[in-house]
Amino acid sequence: MSPEHSTPRVTVAEAGRHAGETVEIAGWLYNLRRSGKIVFPQLRDGTGIIQCVALKSSLPEQLFETLRDLTQESSLIIRGKVRAEQRAPGGYELDVEGAEIVQRVPESDPYPITPKDHGIDFLMDHRHLWLRSRRQHAALAVRHEVIRGIRDYFDSHGFVLVDTPIFTPSACEGTSTLFEVNYFDDEKVYLTQSGQLYNEATCAAFGKTYCFGPTFRAEKSKTRRHLTEFWMVEPEMAYATLEDVKQVGEELIVSVIGRVLENRREELKVLERDVTKLEAVKAPFHRMSYDEALAKLQSKGSQIQWGGDFGNADETLLTEDLDRPVMVDRYPTNVKAFYFQPAEDRPEVVLGVDFIAPEGYGEVIGGGQRIHDLNLLLKRIDEHGLPREAFGWYIDLRKFGSVPHGGFGMGVERFVAWMCGLEHIRETIAFPRMLYRTKP
RNA sequence: UCCUCAGUAGCUCAAUGGUAGAGCAUUCGGCUGUUAACCGAAGGGUUGUAGGUUCGAGUCCUACCUGAGGAGCCA
Structure with a gap:
């Protein structure tokens, strides 16, 4: 966001062309899976969804905990290195180096549309x-x-x-x-x-x-x-x-x-x-x-x-x-x-x-x-x-x-x-x- | 406008007329490759509203409200 840093801002759709480079992507948390010392935030930016990877062993403790406790549809900017990865949906993954939370959705009022099934009335009310x-x-x-x-x-x-x-x-x-x-x-x-x-x-x-x-x-x-x-x-x-x-x-x-x-x-x-x-x-x-x-x-x-x-x-x-x-x-x-x-x-x-x-x-x-x-x-x-x-x-x-x-x-x-x-x-x-x- | 169906936890759904339940979501704990992750625990309810039948109603009856899909009409 600030003009001083030099990390290029890219979209998810463009990320594949930056394999091996450190970039930043601005978006929203689509979903997050975690497993103790590793978390997989999926970042959505309107052009696509990219899976990010954050390891506890390679990040400052506070950053890791911030990512681990992210809530669905919180807005954030993630900086990391793009890497081709067959296991990831989309074929590319972002190894997290830093993150700026723009707005964190509070647990007390979570994002209503969960990854599970919903009825049409509910979805239309939340169009x-x-x-x-x-x-x-x-x-x-x-x-x-x-x-x-x-x-x-x-x-x-x-x-x-x-x-x-x-x-x-x-x-x-x-x-x-x-x-x-x-x-x-x-x-x-x-x-x-x-x-x-x-x-x-x-x-x-x-x-x-x-x-x-x-x-x-x-x-x-x-x-x-x-x-x-x-x-x-x-x-x-x-x-x-x-x-x-x-x-x-x-x-x-x-x-x-x-x-x-x-x-x-x-x-x-x-x-x-x-x-x-x-x-x-x-x-x-x-x-x-x-x-x-x-x-x-x-x-x-x-x-x-x-x-x-x-x-x-x-x-x-x-x-x-x-x-x-x-x-x-x-x-x-x-x-x-x-x-x-x-x-x-x-x-x-x-x-x-x-x-x-x-x-x-x-x-x-x-x-x-x-x-x-x-x-x-x-x-x-x-x-x-x-x-x-x-x-x-x-x-x-x-x-x-x-x-x-x-x-x-x-x-x-x-x-x-x-x-x-x-x-x-x-x-x-x-x-x-x-x-x-x-x-x- | 007419016909049919459905309203139960934030969401998706169970519950023979006899103690209102599960999964997801949320909270706490665990887990170094998850793919709607998983495992353990906790909190969460005026069963759409108002009447009625019954010893007893989420369940049966009536009316109303809300929604869905279909007819007619159209793109």
């Missing part, structure tokens, strides 16, 4: 501390890689990031799932549930755009696939058809999975993810129409009838024999939002597509081609009982150089859960917001 655990740390590192991969994909394919507002004046798709904000004087304002309508405006300005931000859904959903606040990336392309949307979605997924496999092997190992399942996800994805998917489901015993949307059981059934996502398109018009473009030959279906991930992870992308014809859009707004005046600017887009266009939304948390092989979406975001959980 602010749970983040330090290996699996949680790994899942959030994968999330970071996914987000970087998404942004890199769009940035390098001609998309411009144009973020859309969080406060929105009207419902895009009905008010029942919106959070109302009581602050603005003149009109009711809601938290966004999608940036898509705004994306349709920005893509007419830039050609290809995307927005990336939090999304809010006031659904009374209580399942492992739902959060009330989640992150979504939504690209939108002018002069694009359903086929373009499918191609971009496929390329995006393949690209991001490649990044995760390349840069987050260690984290996937911590998560015990079967990476062969991810390595199998290559283009081309499976493609089928809603009609074909329906026939497949009915042949597998589902009771679904034409016109119904797929439930979670249907999605799992549909992908159980597949090793990569399936793109299902041409859904019945009545199960999709008002702005979807109808198929030319069959007005009862629309040019929407859902990407359903394998292994039961369900819909990770939903999108399609939007209506570009003014009169058709007006008709659909009326049919859905929506007030035309609330969509004035949106209708304008069909008056001034309207073109076929389309895009999709991808839920970041569902995608990360798939990458990590997690049972529950709540572990893919640092502080999940759910129906009955808004703390910490």
Whole structure:
């Protein structure tokens, strides 16, 4: 900490490159094992965990006793010599020469998350501390890689990031799932549930755009696939058809999975993810129409009838024999939002597509081609009982150089859960917001 | 919103309607290569809340509270 001493400060991740050197590492005590005259403090610094070794015979008595009596998650800086050691987790070990305790956790109020099992309620109440655990740390590192991969994909394919507002004046798709904000004087304002309508405006300005931000859904959903606040990336392309949307979605997924496999092997190992399942996800994805998917489901015993949307059981059934996502398109018009473009030959279906991930992870992308014809859009707004005046600017887009266009939304948390092989979406975001959980 | 399940020590869980227990954590002691270390000892309880049945309730009944997972809806 002081600038006077000359011991280089390194991270755990870098320690292997300093074998034979004396370095110092600043972190927290992950765990400690002791055996009379030898102690093994495991030091965690956010980049990894390194086992340290302190021998009573080679250290001042006070230092040895300080280390021996350390408590879990106390913060400290350890100085020592890095040594390759096969017996140590991580392959390297630090022979302790000195230590500075930054804050010692008192025994009277010990760190609550012990190395043994805990229930989900307890862990969620201690989410602010749970983040330090290996699996949680790994899942959030994968999330970071996914987000970087998404942004890199769009940035390098001609998309411009144009973020859309969080406060929105009207419902895009009905008010029942919106959070109302009581602050603005003149009109009711809601938290966004999608940036898509705004994306349709920005893509007419830039050609290809995307927005990336939090999304809010006031659904009374209580399942492992739902959060009330989640992150979504939504690209939108002018002069694009359903086929373009499918191609971009496929390329995006393949690209991001490649990044995760390349840069987050260690984290996937911590998560015990079967990476062969991810390595199998290559283009081309499976493609089928809603009609074909329906026939497949009915042949597998589902009771679904034409016109119904797929439930979670249907999605799992549909992908159980597949090793990569399936793109299902041409859904019945009545199960999709008002702005979807109808198929030319069959007005009862629309040019929407859902990407359903394998292994039961369900819909990770939903999108399609939007209506570009003014009169058709007006008709659909009326049919859905929506007030035309609330969509004035949106209708304008069909008056001034309207073109076929389309895009999709991808839920970041569902995608990360798939990458990590997690049972529950709540572990893919640092502080999940759910129906009955808004703390910490 | 509806359905199902669960609340016992700080944590994870036991306990046929008959004296409330174990492991981990904490404290004390032992151990020079531990891998969720191990060995010995100690402290730690209004069994979610309120009623009811019973000679007797952690256990059975009712209501409520809290949480979990599923349906619907969605990403």
